Amino acid sequence: MSKQILILPGDGIGPEIMAEAVKVLELANSKYSLGFELSHDVIGGAAIDKHGVPLADETLDRARAADAVL
DSSP: OOEEEEEOOOSTTHHHHHHHHHHHHHHHHHHHTOOEEEEEOOOTHHHHHHHSSSSOHHHHHHHHHSSEEO
């Protein structure tokens, strides 16, 4: 059974931290067949640049549908 994980790096050091967290999740997923399905979206300043708001409705919907949000 797969687990949907939505990655929202945010601003500041968030993108750097999330990039390393994704590496760990991908390694654990491949080694132990955990069934993680990672997807990415934007929040904060990056979302303002892309959508004009800090948290787009589509992103919020994706977060609600996910099993986990980082």
